[in-house]
Amino acid sequence: MSGPADAASRRSRRLDRLGIPHLSGSGRIVAATALDSFGVGMFIPLNFLFFLLTTDLTVQQVGYGTSLATLLSLPVAPLAGIAVDRWGPKASLVANNVLATVGYLCYLLVDSQVSLVVVLFLVLCAERMYWASWPAFVADLAHGAELDRWYAFTAAGKNASVSLGGAVGGALLASGWSGAAVLIVVLNAGTSAVTALLFAFPGRRIEHTPAPAADPTAPDPVRGAGGRDEPDKGRETSEGSSWRALARDRTILVLIGAQAAFVFAWLIPTIILPVYLVEVRGLPAWLPSTALTLNSLLIVLAQSALTARLGTCRRSRVIAWSSVLMLGTVLLLALLPVLSSGTGVVLVYTAVLLFSVGQMAATPAMTAVSATAAPRHARGRYLSMVSLTWTVSAITGPALVGSLAERHTLVLWAVLAALTAAGGLGYHLAGRMSPERLGAPRATRRRDRPAEPRTT
Template identity: 25%
Template structure:
């Protein structure tokens, strides 16, 4: 489980600090903007939707830039911007200021993730997906550790408590950048003769994978948003169980991420993992459909079982996404392709919450079954889509194994 000494351990430490702050901020952000700043909840939701849409423009250009000047340099710049935008939330006093700052923060975050994905591919060497699985485990632990700290600020309930926590989160971006300086700057890889510029945008098989990956990532929306709203609107389950679902999701991820990640490293394995993810998510949604009937203890038990199954499905989707996002991308354009994959994920994240809540809360149990059918259909497409993408990769073997990063792409300068 422990990352290797050197660049891998430094990148894990940097990411851990960053996500520790994120765990604190995410848990209090909605309460801060509504209760302290005084922005109505609906306007906060609208502002975040606008910010999420704006963030879509950040990933692909940042990935291209990371390919040309080096991923660490791009990530350091984005961390500086996020330090400023996070601190800027302290001075928010109206909806339009909130929306502008949130949009800038989301654009920087999308750019950061694209550059970070490229850096992970270089630091991870011959097995970037496995390294990313390890990294995911540590950042999940960081988010869990940050949440109780947020609970203290919520319990105190003063503006000073919220502002202190936000500024601490801003400081984590600085610490993250300082730790990132211990990771070597990898030089750009030369573009092979005949390789196209902006190849990712014209790569239909990879775009199909990115879209499918985005759809299956909506399992995260189910556990983070739909289930808590379902608890309060359609069940007799105590609202405190929503916190248990949040914790359960991270516990399942921490326990399963590395064992599953070790089994998903080729195109064929990635396709099967997407299929398993979709079918498991469908099963979890079917279970959740029954959580509104019966006595309270039965509803709680069924709900936690369904949430655990959906959380496990999310781990399969993450493992598949890690492996395929790296394995299907050419070495010289990892950033560009990571950006396209993130575009698929971010598009789903922007559109998914409204669609899924309207479906499930609007139709009740039948909505869960419709959602289950959608996940199952997306999962069943996994092997076909990834097989198509794998066959189109230069250098991919006929066995369906994705082309792996070359030695030149995985060694430090």
């Protein structure tokens, strides 16, 4: 007869195959990520539209105000990284959600372009804090392959929650009720407030251990190695020396450059496909929407399982091969003009499938690298720099697509292919430079899991 131990072992193996992380004691954390993502998804249809519906501002004024607020928020990213390193990612996540709650409620007070910029600045500051703190928060929960499982599991959950929230928000707006926009903003603020409470009392002990005092006999973390996921257990340093440590670390510099180039590939499903397929190639308007839906469904259904299958592969190698898949996506889309419309539709879905597999393989590995490659005492600072690479692509990507998509399509694909290849090669190079930090294989069995968490 099989006892409880055998049943637990079978359950553990089943969770391994599905890529589900160790969630015991983490229910509030999972609920917080799902609730926050639901609120964001609900608000997405209103992201730009809200101020046009509730104020007398013009499209041009809202557009200029949004761009100005985005530029003003850029210097906040390194400050957010310093806050994470000083007070820990848990406190920063709570502050992020409190600030987001205040910012969204202040949406209801906007009546001029100046107030628009101020309110958007508050919300964008909260976003900068989130991306500097969330990966570090998860890195305090898990290590090794378990860390990748956490990132994969939450990525899939967030996609599901955002899609559900988007459907709810779209239905409220489609109802024609005049108060729908205000209700959505209030609900989004409410989800941020509840998320702040859940992160403040997560149900398990999460400690941000400060870097130990300097050991004069210890190797320089810039030159020396460390553990697989903790390249440097850290040494207490001043803020200036932490930044200098990152600036002197060649692996970190290569990673930042690789990330800055590689993230341009993420423009394909959201910006490039709608413009290229509909405006340039004249294909049906439903095609990019269904392609994006396919991408989201694949992430929800297959993200965790795929990450589990890649658990024994080096992170840098996974990212490099993901860039190859995304290069295949670029090549297929570049061939679209020479194909018939029917064949072109099949090719588009094939390209999106290739991209989705590359995205699912790369995202957990990239996030894990970002959270563990830097010395412990500078983790938040490095994550803040990583978040800025996404901001750079978000700002410059639409201009790149707008200037090249219609008249210089081949140049657009060539630029995108070059950036994607450079990103993959950069991660490969960084893995060769510091294999103990990026390239060490990861265990896949449950023995790499942390001990059962203590409740607070």
